Amino acid sequence: MIDNLFVRIRRDLHKIPELGFQEVKTQKYLLEYIASLDQTRMEVKTWRTGIILRIKGLNPSKTIGYRADIDGLPIDEETDYPFQSTHKGNMHACGHDFHMAIALGVITNIVNHPINDDMVFIFQPAEEGPGGAKPLLESAEFQQWKPDMIFALHIAPEYPVGTIAVKEGLLFANTSELFIDLKGKGGHAAYPHQTIDMVVAACSLVNQLQTIVSRNIDPLDSAVVTVGKITGGTVQNIIAENARIEGTIRTLSPTSMNRVKQRIEALVQGVEVGYECQTTIDYGSNYYQVYNDEVLTADLMQFTEGHNEANLFICKEAMTGEDFGYMLREIPGFMFWLGVNSPFGLHHARLKPDEGAINLAINYIVDYLNYKGNRA
């Protein structure tokens, strides 16, 4: 028996995961909940499938922004939840259902007990791809209400509930998607000399890509090149005319990102010449690093140390990506990890975050806003 409103909301949202810029039911659900709150100090705008909401403060000296992402992932859920995804093939496997429920909890509290400063809440689509933060940031809707500082959280399966893990400066990596298409010449499996086999070319390229991080990047400046998917060919006795490699690049510096891409292009060109095929490279969506403002983060750490429900953990940077980095490039602020203690990690079909973290996070953020938003 669940008697907690925001846990119920998380479960409702968990049932309806939608991919980037398709979050139609999610947006409707969020708007209906927001409409049920006292509207006296609130203004609401939609931006594509996202929502931007302003709450007027009592005596504002600044505007504080808070962002929650709202999209799901193309993963077939394998949890034993009775409230599993009803959208087969999609799942909230990155905690955005938690992010939304927590944001609604914070909004409810601030509507009922306004702080001095103005607040802007952003429900942002397409964090997992193709990236909603950058176009939302550039939109007139957002620019009219642009906050003076902004923050966000991300659930962290590896930390116990109560943990607030954060660091000053770089928190998340620069990322780029990677799609490489190879085209050769198909034919009968028994006549390889009359064909140009893209399975062989793709296998060779995947192996060569592994040398970029080990041979071309300074070992003290971490990078990742992951190939997550290879497709090619049709059946076992036909030589493959086409193959496709899909992956992601992660680097701790924008300079290394350029270097990794340079090497990928050189290796792909080599395969093109060596295997007599045609290739194309598409970098899909690219996310700028998440860089936490030193002063605001130090202040958050000090606040966290004095909070009776939260345990501060100074973490290392991670190779995950987040398009919230684009917002932090323009507006000072920070992102922190929220411990949710799940045996399965982010992007796993059995991710099961501890729902005890929902109310804890709501209380923690509301307390932070009262601390931060009631002084100049």
Ligand SMILES: CC(=O)N[C@@H](CCC[C@H](N)C(=O)O)C(=O)O
């Ligand atoms: C927090 C998190 O898991 N973020 C995603 C962001 C995906 C970016 C893009 N689709 C890519 O794969 O490069 C992540 O995978 O880190």
